[in-house]
Amino acid sequence: MSEQNKLPAPEPALLNKTKKSNLILVFGILSVLFSIIPLAGIVFAVLAICLFVKNRSGMKAEIGKTLAMIGIVISIIASAVELLFFPLNNPPSWLSAIRSDFLVSSFWIDFENNFISEKRYMYILKGLGVTFEVTFFAVLLGIALGVVVALVRSSYDTLKEEMRGGFGKGLLWFFNKLCGVYLTVIRGTPVVVQLMIIYFVIFASSNNKILVAVLAFGINSGAYVAEIIRGGIMSIDKGQFEAGRSLGFGYVRTMAFIIIPQAFKAVLPALANEFIVLIKETSVSGYVGLQELTKGGDIIRSRTYSAFMPLIAVAIIYLVIVMFFSWLVSLLERRLKNSER
Amino acid sequence: MSADNKVIISVKDLKKFYNDGEVKALDGVTTDIRKGEVVVVIGPSGSGKSTFLRSLNLLERPTGGSITFEGNDIMAPSTDINKLRQKMGMVFQHFNLFPHLTILRNMTIAPMKLNGLSKEDAEKKALSLLERVGLADRAKAYPSQLSGGQKQRIAIVRALAMDPEVMLFDEPTSALDPEMVGEVLDVMKNLAKAGMTMVCVTHEMGFAREVGTRVIFMDCGRIIEENTPDQIFTNPQNERLKSFLQKVL
Ligand SMILES: Nc1ncnc2c1ncn2[C@@H]1O[C@H](COP(=O)(O)OP(=O)(O)OP(=O)(O)O)[C@@H](O)[C@H]1O
Ligand SMILES: [Mg+2]
Numbered sequence: 001m002s003e004q005n006k007l008p009a010p011e012p013a014l015l016n017k018t019k020k021s022n023l024i025l026v027f028g029i030l031s032v033l034f035s036i037i038p039l040a041g042i043v044f045a046v047l048a049i050c051l052f053v054k055n056r057s058g059m060k061a062e063i064g065k066t067l068a069m070i071g072i073v074i075s076i077i078a079s080a081v082e083l084l085f086f087p088l089n090n091p092p093s094w095l096s097a098i099r100s101d102f103l104v105s106s107f108w109i110d111f112e113n114n115f116i117s118e119k120r121y122m123y124i125l126k127g128l129g130v131t132f133e134v135t136f137f138a139v140l141l142g143i144a145l146g147v148v149v150a151l152v153r154s155s156y157d158t159l160k161e162e163m164r165g166g167f168g169k170g171l172l173w174f175f176n177k178l179c180g181v182y183l184t185v186i187r188g189t190p191v192v193v194q195l196m197i198i199y200f201v202i203f204a205s206s207n208n209k210i211l212v213a214v215l216a217f218g219i220n221s222g223a224y225v226a227e228i229i230r231g232g233i234m235s236i237d238k239g240q241f242e243a244g245r246s247l248g249f250g251y252v253r254t255m256a257f258i259i260i261p262q263a264f265k266a267v268l269p270a271l272a273n274e275f276i277v278l279i280k281e282t283s284v285s286g287y288v289g290l291q292e293l294t295k296g297g298d299i300i301r302s303r304t305y306s307a308f309m310p311l312i313a314v315a316i317i318y319l320v321i322v323m324f325f326s327w328l329v330s331l332l333e334r335r336l337k338n339s340e341r
Numbered sequence: 342m343s344a345d346n347k348v349i350i351s352v353k354d355l356k357k358f359y360n361d362g363e364v365k366a367l368d369g370v371t372t373d374i375r376k377g378e379v380v381v382v383i384g385p386s387g388s389g390k391s392t393f394l395r396s397l398n399l400l401e402r403p404t405g406g407s408i409t410f411e412g413n414d415i416m417a418p419s420t421d422i423n424k425l426r427q428k429m430g431m432v433f434q435h436f437n438l439f440p441h442l443t444i445l446r447n448m449t450i451a452p453m454k455l456n457g458l459s460k461e462d463a464e465k466k467a468l469s470l471l472e473r474v475g476l477a478d479r480a481k482a483y484p485s486q487l488s489g490g491q492k493q494r495i496a497i498v499r500a501l502a503m504d505p506e507v508m509l510f511d512e513p514t515s516a517l518d519p520e521m522v523g524e525v526l527d528v529m530k531n532l533a534k535a536g537m538t539m540v541c542v543t544h545e546m547g548f549a550r551e552v553g554t555r556v557i558f559m560d561c562g563r564i565i566e567e568n569t570p571d572q573i574f575t576n577p578q579n580e581r582l583k584s585f586l587q588k589v590l
Contacts, residue, residue: 240437242433245400246429
């Protein structure tokens, strides 16, 4: 295998396959785009899935197939909505019957009460936006903190023998201890308590709830990210470090050019998972009155006195988001596995 | 010939202890490495061969004794060990190529970042080195796409790209399938012929005999016998060397 040259040009069959998987991808995208027009979305989706069944190969085909399935689901929902609400001059009598029956059904009355009247759906939409905002910035903060803490801790582990003492070593020792305390405290207390301490004690004078949530979840996630990244650094073969040093790279450059890029690649899926975990964790932000997705659903519940619809809606939204990102992570994982390592 | 050449590395009473002196990996090693020598280090497993080799570029920090490189004490606080390591290329048993970089990048990263070579110059040099070991067509490949023998040849030229004055080899063929040992030894032989100063830990007695200018036999952290390959293999003095040779030949 190793001696053979790289294929100069793909064989015809292979070429055909890539063409087909491109086609699957295009049909998948079209099925999502056209899903508002009921039949069009389903036609494209069926085309994509039929092609996929005949020719299940490659990442693009996989993505196309999944998009097609998403397209089908949206199409069905859109068709139902249009069937029931699309304004028509002379609706056929069977349709009018369905429509008037639906309008008095308890499902629709509940639904309208919980989401439509007084624009209550805005609680959900705005809450979703806040959830994403907090999660996004908290992840960034968490990764930044995590990288710093992981570097301090693994540097201390490797350099404590090499360094000859003095100020530099003392400083590193101090920061290492500091990071140790940070990890112990953050991982040893519940995130809700940390959130409330930051809001009611540390930032008692400020009312910027989003900032407080970003800080709380970022600092919290940083502790877990630090351990993920440290694990990644430790998983890199010691020989890599020695090879870098033996070429003449110092400690910092060996880490920067050789160890960190490999470690980062190794932990990328775990970091993406941390993002997924955080989306769900931010649901406790209601404790400090931040109106994110969960709190939005809860406010609706307190207004309408019906718990089922708003809470189930919130649950479904979390589920869809988590499933979608988990799917992205699994693509990423496969991608990394296939790429040269 | 070697006796009149300039001493590059001088090792005096080198000691390396582990576990507070319980394990004596090196127990007083003294020797000189001269320019153009090919020194082959042999000895049973655990005799301290790797520790000796890795002390020469301070991958292991000795417990006692001294090492000078071109007259400078390498353990002195004023010595820039990173500069020094650039003059000592090292080849490992398990290749240790950088898996996230292409072959070309594996070979150009150190010359570019450390010697300030431009990308064009570094790549030109890398390609001519790859030509020398017959792997120029693999420049764009990643390490995982190469066989063991190819990896080790790349590891050798990666070290050569820094223009070292000495090359250190720690069992470069021990992790290879038998049919790939030859191609790596050939590269080492050509290197020796070109006048490179080399210190090789190896179990390849044929190589020691053919290209070695001196053989060092180590046991229990000490140099037991040290002589020309001819004398070591045809006229061994020490009993431990005799029984070692009986086992490996
Ligand atoms: N980090 C360590 N801690 C404790 N003992 C060690 C350590 N590294 C090496 N040793 C010991 O030092 C001695 C010399 O080891 P070294 O690796 O130099 O032997 P070697 O001659 O290269 O053997 P081999 O042929 O198996 O590679 C051995 O007894 C080994 O167990
Ligand atoms: Mg060894």
